[in-house]
Amino acid sequence: MTSFRVQLPENFDFTRQAEWPKWSRRFERFRQASGLAKEEEENQINTLIYAMGDQADDILNSFKLSSTQLKQYHTVKTKFDEHFVVRRNVIFERAKFNQHRQEDGETIDTFITALHALAEHCNFGTLTDELIRDRIVVGLLDAKLSEKLQLDPELTLPKAINQARQSEARQKRANPNAK
16 A cells, blocks of 8 residues: 655635635645544544634634534534535526636636536526536537537537537648647
């Protein structure tokens, strides 16, 4: 078995609270990869607070947790989640999703990744793949490809992604100096 050291994530930027979910996921990966998740909960909490940075202690104190709660990693982590994650407005999130278009110079993979990230907060449920597919079709820079995809009644998300990638690859081969 290979042994390696895992670095703590960089301190959380308290001026960019919207980045909390991303930072939190990174910390959870660190917690698992480093073996911290198997240690005492108090040690996990102390590592979380240390990794977050100076302001974390003050925020933790503002939660007014009992001495028992202060020893429960899940309770502390949930309180930070509640503190930093603003309840999202689904209408606003869907508007951002529906307005998103591929930009000049943006690869199809970057465009698709952005759509998946935007869809995460839209509560689309079982329609997520279909709506991402539709957004790809109407949001592509390549109007001819968009039209071709619109004419395919059996179009699925994987099929749309595959055709967009193939089209992008053909364009790059035809014009290797283009960005």
